[in-house]
Amino acid sequence: MTVHEPEPLLRIEGLHVEFPTEDGVVHAVDGVSMEVNPGEIVAVVGESGSGKSVTAMSVLRLLREPPARVRADALTFRGQDLRAMPPRRLRAVRGGPVGMIFQDPMTALNPVMTIGDQIAEAVLLHQERRDRRAAQARAVELLELVGVPDPGQRARQYPHEFSGGMRQRAMIAMAIANDPDLIIADEPTTALDVTIQAQVLDLIQKAQAETGAATVLITHDLGVVAELADRVVVMYAGRVMETAGVEDLFVRPRHPYTVGLLASLPRMDTDTDALDPIPGNPPNMSNPPPGCPFHPRCPLARERCRAERPALLDLGGGRRSACHFPEEVGP
Numbered sequence: 001m002t003v004h005e006p007e008p009l010l011r012i013e014g015l016h017v018e019f020p021t022e023d024g025v026v027h028a029v030d031g032v033s034m035e036v037n038p039g040e041i042v043a044v045v046g047e048s049g050s051g052k053s054v055t056a057m058s059v060l061r062l063l064r065e066p067p068a069r070v071r072a073d074a075l076t077f078r079g080q081d082l083r084a085m086p087p088r089r090l091r092a093v094r095g096g097p098v099g100m101i102f103q104d105p106m107t108a109l110n111p112v113m114t115i116g117d118q119i120a121e122a123v124l125l126h127q128e129r130r131d132r133r134a135a136q137a138r139a140v141e142l143l144e145l146v147g148v149p150d151p152g153q154r155a156r157q158y159p160h161e162f163s164g165g166m167r168q169r170a171m172i173a174m175a176i177a178n179d180p181d182l183i184i185a186d187e188p189t190t191a192l193d194v195t196i197q198a199q200v201l202d203l204i205q206k207a208q209a210e211t212g213a214a215t216v217l218i219t220h221d222l223g224v225v226a227e228l229a230d231r232v233v234v235m236y237a238g239r240v241m242e243t244a245g246v247e248d249l250f251v252r253p254r255h256p257y258t259v260g261l262l263a264s265l266p267r268m269d270t271d272t273d274a275l276d277p278i279p280g281n282p283p284n285m286s287n288p289p290p291g292c293p294f295h296p297r298c299p300l301a302r303e304r305c306r307a308e309r310p311a312l313l314d315l316g317g318g319r320r321s322a323c324h325f326p327e328e329v330g331p
């Protein structure tokens with residue numbers, strides 16, 4: 001008897017995204033595969049330009065095509081093919097069963113509409129029976145849930161009357177307005193002060209617990225990953241380098257790039273707080289190096305790495321690494 005694995009909530013297979021530019025074609029995402037299961041928090045981590053945000057945006061078809069060129073072997077949400085979905089259905093998915101939190105809420109919020117009206121609008125869009133009063137009341141309830149003080153009055157204010165942290169709270173309220181199955185949060189705390197960052201992270205955790213939604217958390221910040229994630233996908237040069245449970249990744253990374261990222265974290269356990277950044281720079285994605293894209297910066301690189309692109313190999317125990325020599329990698 002064949003045992004069928006349950007279908008993941010979100011499945012991305014062989015995703016490629018290219019942007020034609022004057023300097024040539026930029027291969028922003030180069031064969032990314034990952035899946036997200038119901039209720040789990042998956043962090044997608046990497047330096048800027050690693051393709052993590054472009055991956056998330058192409059899942060929800062938020063990139064303008066053209067100029068972007070997107071292709072994938074599979075792109076499914078709850079088993080439904082997102083590539084074949086008509087624009088109307090896609091709009092119903094975004095902000096409905098999939099909630100989104102962006103880095104800069106100012107670009108996502110409408111500046112000439114009150115916060116309360118925007119949240120109410122999000123509620124109404126996904127309701128069969130359009131009850132504006134109930135939606136307004138729900139907006140106030142949601143603002144209270146995300147810790148906006150005096151929510152009744154704040155609902156009547158415009159985005160520019162909110163601080164950065166409060167705007168991010170309003171975005172989170174919109175993202176969870178329709179009880180989503182999946183929340184995609186793209187660098188949700190990057191634009192905020194450190195103290196506010198911690199509050200917003202707590203709130204995302206609370207929102208996740210409240211809705212039971214799976215969460216894809218896109219971040220360059222390994223501190224955020226350690227705090228929130230169940231599983232981690234490490235990206236570099238538009239490819240997945242490693243995936244692992246969060247503890248495994250921090251305790252025993254199996255890819256030299258992950259080792260480099262961890263070494264560049266501030267240390268709490270030694271007297272020195274000197275960081276050890278990865279030497280060199282990420283590659284030019286219109287002309288990436290042959291073989292392993294990390295080879296120009298990798299301390300373990302050798303001839304094979306320069307010639308042969310490593311596949312993302314299953315190492316067992318839910319771990320995968322795109323390195324020819326994962327057994328040689330140590331913390």
Ligand code: SF4
Nearest residue numbers: 292295298305323324
């Ligand atoms: S394949 Fe080679 S260059 Fe790439 S990460 Fe592994 S050891 Fe380093």
